[in-house]
Amino acid sequence: MNAPMTITVALDGKSRQVPIGTTLAVLVAELGFAPGAVGTAVNGRFVARGVRDGLELRSGDSILFFQPIAGG
Amino acid sequence: MHREPMVDSDSWTVAGTTLRSRLLLGSAGYPSPQVLRDAIRASETQVVTVGLKRTLVAGSDNGFVAIVREALAAQNARLLPNTAGCRSAREAIELAMMARELYDTPWIKLEVVGDEHTLQPDPIELIDAARCLVKEGFVVWPYCTDDLVTCRRLLDVGCALLMPWGAPIGSGQGLTNPFALRTLRARLPDAILIVDAGIGAPSHAAQALELGFDAVLLNSAVALAGDPVRMARGFRHAVQAGREGRRAGLIRAQDFAVASTPVAGQPVLLGSTDCQERQ
Numbered sequence: 001m002n003a004p005m006t007i008t009v010a011l012d013g014k015s016r017q018v019p020i021g022t023t024l025a026v027l028v029a030e031l032g033f034a035p036g037a038v039g040t041a042v043n044g045r046f047v048a049r050g051v052r053d054g055l056e057l058r059s060g061d062s063i064l065f066f067q068p069i070a071g072g
Numbered sequence: 073m074h075r076e077p078m079v080d081s082d083s084w085t086v087a088g089t090t091l092r093s094r095l096l097l098g099s100a101g102y103p104s105p106q107v108l109r110d111a112i113r114a115s116e117t118q119v120v121t122v123g124l125k126r127t128l129v130a131g132s133d134n135g136f137v138a139i140v141r142e143a144l145a146a147q148n149a150r151l152l153p154n155t156a157g158c159r160s161a162r163e164a165i166e167l168a169m170m171a172r173e174l175y176d177t178p179w180i181k182l183e184v185v186g187d188e189h190t191l192q193p194d195p196i197e198l199i200d201a202a203r204c205l206v207k208e209g210f211v212v213w214p215y216c217t218d219d220l221v222t223c224r225r226l227l228d229v230g231c232a233l234l235m236p237w238g239a240p241i242g243s244g245q246g247l248t249n250p251f252a253l254r255t256l257r258a259r260l261p262d263a264i265l266i267v268d269a270g271i272g273a274p275s276h277a278a279q280a281l282e283l284g285f286d287a288v289l290l291n292s293a294v295a296l297a298g299d300p301v302r303m304a305r306g307f308r309h310a311v312q313a314g315r316e317g318r319r320a321g322l323i324r325a326q327d328f329a330v331a332s333t334p335v336a337g338q339p340v341l342l343g344s345t346d347c348q349e350r351q
Contacts, residue, residue, distance in 0.1 A: 011128065012126060012127075012128050031128065036174075038127075038174075039124065039170035039171075039173060039174050040170075041166060041170065044162070044163075044166065045166060046166045046167075046169040046170050046173075048169075048173060049173060064126055065126065065127055065128060066124040066125060066126055066127065066167070066170050066174070067124065067125055067127045067174075068122060068123075068124060068137040068153075068174055068175065069100075069122070069123050069124065069125040069136065069137065070098075070099040070100040070101070070102070070108070070122060070123065070136040070137065070140065071098065071099060071100050071121050071122045071123025071124075071153070071154050071156055072098030072099070072100045072101070072121055072123075072154070072156065072241070072242075072291035072292070
């Protein structure tokens with residue numbers, strides 16, 4: 001039996017399959033965000049832009065993206 | 073020969089940044105980015121609040137943030153990101169870290185809400201978050217209630233200033249507890265105090281400045297006005313009027329009349345003033 005080639009992560013609460021070995025930086029790019037245009041959190045913790053390249057996603061990870069908006 | 077300074081240097085300073093304007097403006101809820109840009113200009117503000125939103129769609133803010141950045145560059149102003157929507161210290165800390173990265177500023181308007189109906193700040197979570205963020209190098213602007221002891225604790229953990237509410241966010245009720253605000257001013261004479269939230273009319277802003285508050289932060293009162301740009305201008309004048317009133321020294325209110333014309337108790341006319349005698 002072949003080992004699975006993908007894992008399931010939660011992207012803003014919705015399930016998403018990503019290839020094993022996908023880094024957070026790759027996911028940011030795949031969704032069309034410029035690296036500096038979005039903030040990222042994995043499992044409720046802020047992940048700085050500079051460490052996304054080295055953060056390989058794991059099955060079950062919960063990923064959130066944040067963008068600047070107007071605010072009070 | 074002595075010369076009076078050409079410019080009144082009534083400035084204030086937050087963590088080494090000197091500000092002249094005492095009107096801080098929120099950027100949410102405007103009818104269009106252009107109206108927001110014109111309102112920022114009319115207000116002459118030097119601090120504009122912004123937020124962060126969970127998203128999966130790039131560039132989904134309709135250009136508002138770009139307009140804010142452009143307007144601020146034009147008048148040498150600063151961004152103040154908030155942690156709106158946070159319900160715990162941990163959430164607020166994580167969001168603040170993200171805001172620092174995205175907006176490239178250590179300033180953070182710290183909001184941790186403890187009640188969904190009133191959006192009242194949670195003092196316990198707020199103090200915990202503030203303590204951590206100060207240690208992380210943030211300049212913390214905490215949105216808090218007008219409770220004196222909570223405010224003291226926020227200063228104790230290193231907050232740069234205090235931002236007690238005048239009334240619940242967006243309610244437009246004005247200063248619902250002037251006694252508490254006066255008490256804060258009296259008991260914390262050296263603290264920077266800013267009324268944040270609840271202001272609905274320029275007169276409310278003037279009142280805050282008259283009470284000795286250093287500035288006001290407002291959003292809905294301008295953004296949701298019939299003419300936001302005119303309202304921004306109105307608030308600018310109101311803040312200046314209130315500040316000038318405070319600096320000039322307000323007279324004490326009292327129950328009974330005190331004649332202002334110096335007639336020293338003498339009657340103005342002698343003799344009868346009977347109408348029939350004059351005919």
